[in-house]
Amino acid sequence: MTEFELINRYFNRAAECSSVVLGVGDDCSLLQLPEQRQLAISVDTLVADVHFPANADPASIAERALCVSLSDLAAMGAEPLWFTLCLTLPEASEPWVSAFSRGLFRVASEYRCELVGGDTTRGPLAISIQVMGAVSPDCAFTRGGAQVGDLVYVTGTLGDGAAGLAGLKQMLKLDSKAFEYLSRRYYHPVPRFDAARKIVGLASAAIDISDGLVADLGHICRASEVAANIHLECLPLSPALLQWASLSQQHQWALGGGDDYQLCFTVSPSNVEAVETLIDRGLDACVIGDIVSGSDVHPYLRGERFSSSSTGYQHFG
Amino acid sequence: MTEFELINRYFNRAAECSSVVLGVGDDCSLLQLPEQRQLAISVDTLVADVHFPANADPASIAERALCVSLSDLAAMGAEPLWFTLCLTLPEASEPWVSAFSRGLFRVASEYRCELVGGDTTRGPLAISIQVMGAVSPDCAFTRGGAQVGDLVYVTGTLGDGAAGLAGLKQMLKLDSKAFEYLSRRYYHPVPRFDAARKIVGLASAAIDISDGLVADLGHICRASEVAANIHLECLPLSPALLQWASLSQQHQWALGGGDDYQLCFTVSPSNVEAVETLIDRGLDACVIGDIVSGSDVHPYLRGERFSSSSTGYQHFG
Numbered sequence: 166m167t168e169f170e171l172i173n174r175y176f177n178r179a180a181e182c183s184s185v186v187l188g189v190g191d192d193c194s195l196l197q198l199p200e201q202r203q204l205a206i207s208v209d210t211l212v213a214d215v216h217f218p219a220n221a222d223p224a225s226i227a228e229r230a231l232c233v234s235l236s237d238l239a240a241m242g243a244e245p246l247w248f249t250l251c252l253t254l255p256e257a258s259e260p261w262v263s264a265f266s267r268g269l270f271r272v273a274s275e276y277r278c279e280l281v282g283g284d285t286t287r288g289p290l291a292i293s294i295q296v297m298g299a300v301s302p303d304c305a306f307t308r309g310g311a312q313v314g315d316l317v318y319v320t321g322t323l324g325d326g327a328a329g330l331a332g333l334k335q336m337l338k339l340d341s342k343a344f345e346y347l348s349r350r351y352y353h354p355v356p357r358f359d360a361a362r363k364i365v366g367l368a369s370a371a372i373d374i375s376d377g378l379v380a381d382l383g384h385i386c387r388a389s390e391v392a393a394n395i396h397l398e399c400l401p402l403s404p405a406l407l408q409w410a411s412l413s414q415q416h417q418w419a420l421g422g423g424d425d426y427q428l429c430f431t432v433s434p435s436n437v438e439a440v441e442t443l444i445d446r447g448l449d450a451c452v453i454g455d456i457v458s459g460s461d462v463h464p465y466l467r468g469e470r471f472s473s474s475s476t477g478y479q480h481f482g
Numbered sequence: 483m484t485e486f487e488l489i490n491r492y493f494n495r496a497a498e499c500s501s502v503v504l505g506v507g508d509d510c511s512l513l514q515l516p517e518q519r520q521l522a523i524s525v526d527t528l529v530a531d532v533h534f535p536a537n538a539d540p541a542s543i544a545e546r547a548l549c550v551s552l553s554d555l556a557a558m559g560a561e562p563l564w565f566t567l568c569l570t571l572p573e574a575s576e577p578w579v580s581a582f583s584r585g586l587f588r589v590a591s592e593y594r595c596e597l598v599g600g601d602t603t604r605g606p607l608a609i610s611i612q613v614m615g616a617v618s619p620d621c622a623f624t625r626g627g628a629q630v631g632d633l634v635y636v637t638g639t640l641g642d643g644a645a646g647l648a649g650l651k652q653m654l655k656l657d658s659k660a661f662e663y664l665s666r667r668y669y670h671p672v673p674r675f676d677a678a679r680k681i682v683g684l685a686s687a688a689i690d691i692s693d694g695l696v697a698d699l700g701h702i703c704r705a706s707e708v709a710a711n712i713h714l715e716c717l718p719l720s721p722a723l724l725q726w727a728s729l730s731q732q733h734q735w736a737l738g739g740g741d742d743y744q745l746c747f748t749v750s751p752s753n754v755e756a757v758e759t760l761i762d763r764g765l766d767a768c769v770i771g772d773i774v775s776g777s778d779v780h781p782y783l784r785g786e787r788f789s790s791s792s793t794g795y796q797h798f799g
Contacts (some may be wrong), residue, residue, distance in 0.1 A: 186520055191625050191705070192557040192689060193522040195617065198515050203503055205510040206598065208612065210568040212605035240509040251527040251568070251610040281523065282612075288529035289606040293568040295525065295599075300512065308508050372509060388507070 172257050172285055175266040176250065182279045184246060194281040196247060202299035207237035213290035218333070223261045224268030225352040226292070231272040233375065234296040235356035236426040240373035242306045242361050243298035245276050250283035251293040276356065306361070306371035306430065308388035315369050315431040315456040317393055318440065320360045321449055322403040323378055325350035327422025328410055337414075343405040350403075354426035360450065363443050364430060371430035377421040379462045382429050386462060389431075395454030397466040416471070420464060431456055489574050489602055492583040493567065499596045501563055511598040513564060519616035524554035530607035535650070540578045541585030542669040543609070548589040550692065551613040552673035553743040557690035559623045559678050560615035562593050567600035568610040593673065623678070623688035623747065625705035632686055632748040632773040634710055635757065637677045638766055639720040640695055642667035644739025645727055654731075660722040667720075671743035677767065680760050681747060688747035694738040695770075696779045699746050703779060706748075712771030714783040733788070737781060748773055 180188040186195040198204055211230050213219035231248065238245050250269070254262070273280060278296065329351030331337035332344050339347065357373070364371070370389055372381045378400075382393050400419045410418065428450075432440050444450055454465075464471040497505040503512040515521055528547050530536035548565065555562050567586070571579070590597060595613065646668030648654035649661050656664065674690070681688070687706055689698045695717075699710050717736045727735065745767075749757050761767055781788040 186619075187622070187624065192554040193524045193560060193615070193622075195558075195622055196521040196523065198521055204513040204515055204521065206513065206566065206614075207510040208566045208568055208599050208601055210570055210601045210603045210605075210610070212570060212603050215603060215605055237509040241512075243510060249523065249525045249612060251525055253527055253529060253608060282525050284525055284527045284610070286527045286529050286532060288527075288532055288608060291570060291603075291605060291608060293527070293601070293610040295566060295612050297523075298510070302503075305504070305510075305512055307504065 172259070172262050175262050176280060176283060178270070178280065180279050180281065182277070185279055185281055188281055189283070196281060199299050201301065203302055203305070205238055205241050205243035205298045205300045205305065206295060207234060208293060208295040209234045209237070210291060210293040219290055223265040227265045227268035228272045229352050229354065230292045230294050231269055231278070232354045232356055233426065234294040235276055235278065236354060236373040236375065238296050238298040239356040239358045239361045240306065240371050240428060241298070241300060242304055242365050242371070243300040245278035245296060245298045247279050247281040247297045248273070249281060249295045252283065253286045253288040253291045255288070255290055276358070304365055306368050308370055308372055308385045311370040311385050311389035311391050311431040311456050312433060313391055313456055313458050315433050316437055316452050317382065317395060317429065317431055317454040317456060318450045319374070319378070319401065319427055319429045319453055320357050321425070321427040322401045322406070323374070323425055323427065324406050324410070324415060324418030324422050325403050326354065326424030326426070327418035328406050328414070330424065337409060339409050343409050346403070346405045351424055354424065356426065357428045360428055360448060363448050364440065367432060367436045367440055368430040369433050371428055374423070374425045374427050374429055376423045378429060379420050379464065382462045385429070385431065386460060391456045392459035393454055393456055393462045395462060395464050397464055397471055399451065399453045401451050489576070489579050492579050493597060493600060495587070495597065497596050497598065499594070502596055502598055505598055506600070513598060516616050518618065520619055520622070522555055522558050522560035522615045522617045522622065523612060524551060525610060525612040526551045526554070527608060527610040536607055540582040544582045544585035545589045546669050546671065547609045547611050548586055548595070549671045549673055550743065551611040552593055552595065553671060553690040553692065555613050555615040556673040556675045556678045557623065557688050557745055558617060559621055559682050559688070560617040562595035562613060562615045564596050564598040564614045565590070566598060566612045569600065570603045570605040570608040572605070572607055593675070621682055623685050625687055625689055625702045628687040628702050628706035628708050628748040628773050629750060630708055630773055630775050632750050633754055633769050634699065634712060634746065634748055634771040634773060635767045636691070636695065636718065636744055636746045636770055637674050638742070638744040639718045639723070640691070640742055640744065641723050641727070641732060641735030641739050642720050643671065643741025643743070644735035645723050645731070647741065654726060656726050660726050663720070663722045668741055671741065673743065674745045677745055677765060680765050681757065684749060684753045684756055685747040686750050688745055691742045691744050691746055693740045695746060696737050696781065699779045702746070702748065703777060708773050709776035710771055710773055710779045712779060712781050714781055714788055716768065716770045718768050
C-alpha cells in the first residue's frame, strides 16, 4: 500500500445513507436523488494562507471548509445529501490527515452529508469541496426574487467572523472568553439550515454572507435589479464585538467583514407578519433595512448616508 | 468589476441544456436529473508540475483536465450532463484564462457536458473538475463484476500517453509526425463513450486506464477478488510507439504508463461472441488476457512470466 493509498483510507468510509448506491472506490460514485427533487450543487476552494492560515489546526480547517460549502446549500433552501473532497497536500502527513478527517466527518455527521468521492494529490495545501443537496422544484431561494417594498433581514450577528480572524492574527485585543467565542465563529461557522427551513415559502430572496453584508446583499440587488437601504444601528452585533471592537471596527466588520455565514433574506410585506411570528418563537433574525428602486446597497447611520471604503472582502476569488 | 469578476465572466455562459434549472451565479446551481436515472459523479485534481507542465498551452491543459474526468463517466457507462470547475491561479492573467476557457468549452460542447458551477481562487496553479452524469440503475459498469473465465479486453492502443509525455519532456526522440500524434494522445485523451455505449450489457467490469494497465486492471482484480493473466504480445500498440520506442519502453509504457484513458473491460464467455461481432463491425478493442482465480495481474511474454518493476504510475494521488 502506497503512502497515497494509506491517506485515502482515512476518507474511505462505508456510506451510511441509502441514497449512496455505490460510494468511494470505483470510477464514479452512483447516487440516487430523492424523488421529485432537484439537485442543488455548490463548490468552494480554500487555499492555505489565502483563505486560512496554513498552520491552523487541521480539524478546524476541515470543519470550516465543509461548513462554508454547506452554507451555500442552506442559503438555497436545500437539504444536504453528499459531498466530494479534493485535497492537495504538500506531503503525506498521516497525523495531519487523521486530524483533518476527524474534523471533516464530525461536520459531515452533524449535517448528514455523506462523503461520496474525492481526489488526493501532492501540491500546495488546498481544499475543494463540492456539496450536493436536494430541493423541491420552485422552493429554492434565489438571489433574483427581491422586490421594491420588501424588508431585509439577517440571521444571527454580523462581523464576528472578521473579528475572530483579527483576533487569531493578534490584530485585535481580546480576553480569553471573547477570543474563544470569536475564533470559534471564524473556524466553525454554522450553516443556517435551521433558519432556512423556517423561512421556506416566506423569503423572496436569500444569500449567505460570506463576503460581507454589503457585497452579498449587493448580489441580491444586482440579480433582482433593485437597491437596498440598510441602517447601521439595526445591525445585530454580538456582546464580544460590542465590547472589544472600536465603533469603526464594528461598522467595518459588520458591513464588509466576510466569513459570517449568516443568511441575509428579503421578505415581501404580505409575509412580514409570518416572519415576525417566527422571530417571536425563537428565529434569531431581525430587520436591517428595506428594498427600494435603484441599484446598490446604501448604508445609513442615524438617518444620514454612511460612507465606508469597506464594501466587501475583496479576495481574488 | 474586479479582476476576479472579470475572470469569472469567461466561465459564465448561459446554459444551453434544459436540465440546468439555474446555472452559474447563485449560491447553488439547480439541476434536473433525467427521470429514472442515477447520478454518477467523479472528481479529479490536476496540479501544475505534478500532473501537467505549468507552462503548457492553457487550452490543452483545460481540454486534458475535462477529458480525464469525462473518461471516468465513460468507464462507468454513464452519459455526461454537467461539470464544475475549481481553478486556482497564481495571477489573474486574462490571456491565460481566455485560452483556458476556449479549450474547456470546446470539449464541453463536444461531449455535451454543461459547466454549472465553480470557484476561482488565487494560489498555485491547480484545476479540480467534478463531472456528473446519468446512468440507468443496474447498467453501470463497476470494478467488482469480473469472474473467473472472463476475457480481458482493452480499447485503442496502450502506452501512447506515456510516450507522448516522454516526447514532450524531450526524453524520447520522435519525428514531427510521431511527436504530433503522441503528444496529442497525452494532451487530448478521448473519453471512450463510443466504446462504452456499445458494450453496455456485455461487459462484466470496466475501468479507464489512467494509472497504467497493470495498476488499473489490478483495481478490477481487487474489487472482483480474482486475478488476471495478460499477454504482452497481445497488447495493442500504435505504429508510432512501435517505431520510436525500444522494446523495453514499449513494454514499460503499455503495462505501466498512465494517461491512456482507454477502457479495460472484462467479458463473460457467454458475451464474447457479441463483443467479437462488435469488433468486426468497428469497435477498436482486442483481447489481452483472461480472468483466473487468485489475485493481482500477471503479465506473460511468449508464455513465460514477465517481470517488470513498472506496475503503475505511482503518483502521490
